[in-house]
Amino acid sequence: MSNDQHDRQAEAVRAALSKDLFELSAESIYEWGPVFKARLAAREGSTVDAVVKPTLTNPARAAALGHWQRHLRAAGVACVEPLELRHVALPVSAAGSAWMAYPWVEGTPWVGTLESIAAAGGGLGSMHRESSSFDGADLPHFEWPVFSQESVDEDIEAIEKVCNEQAAYLDDGSYPLGASESASRWVKELTAFHSETLPAIRDAGLPTYAVSLDYRATNLIYPGGGQPPVFVDFENGEVAPRLLDLAGSVLLFASEANNNPGRLFTEDEWTVYVAAYLETAPPLTQHEIALWPEALKYMRLEWGTWHLTEGAEWDYPGEGNFLRDLLTLQDSDRFPLHP
Incomplete structure (x- = not known):
């Protein structure tokens, strides 16, 4: 998005918040979209530093999103x-979008240590634990993909193109699969997605909660002092199988993060992440445990395909190596689940 677009959006948001606005910077603090730092008058009379960002446009869904966040906060979730x-009254309408204001959170980005990874896993488990008792009827509900041969063909063509473009890296022995092997595997799995992987997850009756579907490092702020990381981005939240939320967080945790190490979790990192998750989350059912490999495959094929093709940022620091790791990932071998 251009600076001119951000400027126009910022001006519209300033006008919409004018009665409670002391200051709003037109420079987005988020590289991938319009997120503005502001200073606002809170209802209890204080003046607070805040973040103003787009939210759900449907009023009932935006209200439900706020109820969910307050439910989590009241239960002690960071x-x-x-x-x-x-x-x-929030949200406000400006520049064709709905906008919500949140408190500014002081802290640092994820630093990639085992301690910070364990803290993140515990945070996700806590969110799932408290969301399991929340009525998310008015939140968006997860929409299962509908078969389209044209869409499948487009995904296959895009993945084959990526494998070909990355051949110099994939064929140097640094990854478990070469370019040709990677392309063959993805073509086979994408072809079978709607007949095998999708129904295995969709029809399994897995536990569903309100989940963020975007739990990754770039959406966490670490306050320090032993406090848990604060999750700051709920706008992709839906009622969905929590197993998919866990799988998505594992596959995409470091994507687009400032300290992206250029890979997915190592064995040690996965071990501490999942241990902390299991310690705080509702116990996994035997059905969830059995379907874990399929859940990883589902999220890799459905969400990973987009990150590797349309959404790919190959030149962003660390992201190219991260995406090549995702492209050649051996799912269940890399991330076994043994509660």
């Missing part, structure tokens, strides 16, 4: 919840 302003 996450943001919407501000309540002195005069302006």
Whole structure:
């Protein structure tokens, strides 16, 4: 998005929040979209540093999102919840979008240590534990993909193109699969996705909660002092199988993070992440445990394909190596689940 677009959006947001606005910077603090730092008048009379960002446009769903966040916060989960302003009712409409304000969270980005990874796993488990008792009826519900041969063909063509473009890296022995092997595997799995992988997960009756579907390092802020990381981005939240939320977090945790190490979790990192998750989350059912390899495959094929093709940022620091690791990943071998 261009600076001019950000400037226009910032001006519209300033106007919408004017009764409670002291300051709003037109420079987005988020590289991938419009997220503005502001200073606002809170309802209880204080002046607070805040973040203003787009939210759900449907009023009922936006309200449900806020209820979910407040439910989590009241239960002690480290996450943001919407501000309540002195005069302006949130969310506000501006520049064709709905906008929500959240408290500014002081802290640092993920640093990649085992301790920080374990803390993140525990945070996800806590979110799942408390979300299991939340009524998410008014939140968006997960939509299962509908078969389209054209869409499958486009994904196959795009993945084959990526494998060909990355051949110099994939064929140098640094990854478990070469370019040709990677392409063959993805073509086979994408071809079978709608007849095998999708129904195995969709029809399994897995436990579903309100989940973020975007639990990764770039959405966590670490306050320090032994405090758990604060999750700050709920706008992709839906009612969905929590197993897919766990799988997505494992596959994409470091993607686009400032300290992206250029790979997915190592064995030690996965061990501490999943141990901390299992310690705080509702116990996994035997059905979930049995379907874990399929859940990883589902998220790799459905979400990973987009990250490797349309959404790929090969030149972003660490992201190229990260994506090549994702492209050649041996799912269940790399991330076994043994509660």
